[in-house]
Amino acid sequence: MVELIPTRRVVVEWTVLGTVLTLVASFIFSGVYAAGTGQTDVGFQISDFESALVEVTGVIVLIVAVLGLHETVHAGVIRHFGGDVSIGVGIAQFVLPYAYVTTTQRLKRNQFIVVALAPLVVITVLGVPLMIMLDAAILILPLALNVGGAIGDLWMAGILLRYPTHVVVEDSVTGVTIYGRPDDELAATSESGLLRRAIIGTAGGFGLLLLVGLSAPILVGALGVDAVTIGLPGSPWSIYTFEGSAGEFDMNLNYVGLVGASVLIGCLFSIGAHFLRG
Template sequence: MNRTEPRESPRLIATFRRTRSVAVQWVVVSAVGFFGFAYLFGHVRAAILDTSLEPIIVPVFAPPDALPWLVASVGLVALIVVPHELLHGVFMARYGGDVGYGVDAAYFVLPYAYAKTDGTSYTRNQLLVALLAPFVGITAVGLAAMIVHPSSLVIVPLAANAAGSIGDLWMAGVLLQYPADVRVGPLPDGDAQGFGIYGSSSTPAEGGRRPGMRFLSRLVVGAVGTLALLATALVATVFVSLAVGSGTVVIGEPGSRWFLFRHELASGAGAVLLEFGTTTGLAAAAAGGLAWAGTRECYRALVLDRSD
């Protein structure tokens, strides 16, 4: 008779909780991300049409004329929510989950539709597939549709889906810091606003994270935060200029490597010209990411020295 070895129980090595602070960060990054993704997909459309995207000319509509476009845009955004959540659910069910759907608001801050399972445990890669399926799948279908019919309206649902995937991308970034053999399941205290990451005795040290992942995650957080702050500051500057001046805002020398942003009313205020210095913006984001990651690492080193 063969002896059966006792099965090793998984041990909790990390947790992710969707706190109020995280919910607020998702809202801010999603709002900024919508325009960032729209800008990116606009460049894709311009490449398909073999034209230049910039300067971007935005017509200024009177409220009655803008209403049909607003209704169409809101309708396209609402329609994208259903396939987004269905794709989450399809893959969660594929990996053994009993899926439920609904609508809620996280801490009365972040309204969202959801697909969820109760008590189901997934491998890291299974949950990554379930998290990223809507972002990858809908983006691929949208880009194919744009090639066939490069309408600017296609950009709206694409950008809305990508911005609505910020939470999914955030959680995927958390999971990618850990090796593929971990499992992801409910938190031990039953809190539905998050998940636990479970490993075994062979899971590496440093909280189970893969080497270098802590610094990389802080670098990404710092870069995204820098872009969000930069975009918010630019929008605020434009509103101030519109309130007290001509509305013209130029930061840097257009055409030079130091150019960052241009906002200008044109044609008797019938249109707005927008232009962005992508290279300068990305350089600022990289510098912000490095500064944040370096500061956090220095602070951690100081804390560890004091505890020794």
């Protein structure tokens, strides 16, 4: 039996990584929106106080709705597996406010992972096409917050994937208890590894993208092309734009896209290393 209760350090990591994931998801969804609708302006047009109030209220309502849908999906999947459901709110280690859905029924490892990841997958898969079909840039932030808010679910799923499939998991408001066989080898957990690897990966991604930017003029000249864009043109994910003609060369750098892409590389590196580590 192993009891996993997030410590204060882990909760601080969740807060940092959740914020980073929200920013990265915002960049990604902005790029998808631009590619899907052909619109490069994903901001709000605010001309007076009343319109600002309407826009802000609309975003808040959508965020609350997505939060409610997130917990509803958790509850629906738990009921699908035959469990009872309790819903509430709390503050993890007096740091991170959260809503929760829990059950008294023990679930198999894979069932618990499905419960944990279902809201992230379902809301993203349904919400992104809806955002494009309705031409609703206002959905970008709520969808991004759903991704960032799933950091605890992703953390738990990553830990459980390192346990044998036969273990069962008992949920509680503050953590989980994992039950296995006496001869099971228990997986060690790292409280600071995710954040450390994310920072290292982000720094490495930033350096790699800068190297690409420095090398691109040589490659563009060697290939004999007039213009090259690295990233998604006309979106927050447009990182570099190179244009050359008659011996002249211009380069435009989008710092927002550069930072966003670096953070994305860092997160992917951290998550990949977490899952692949033996």
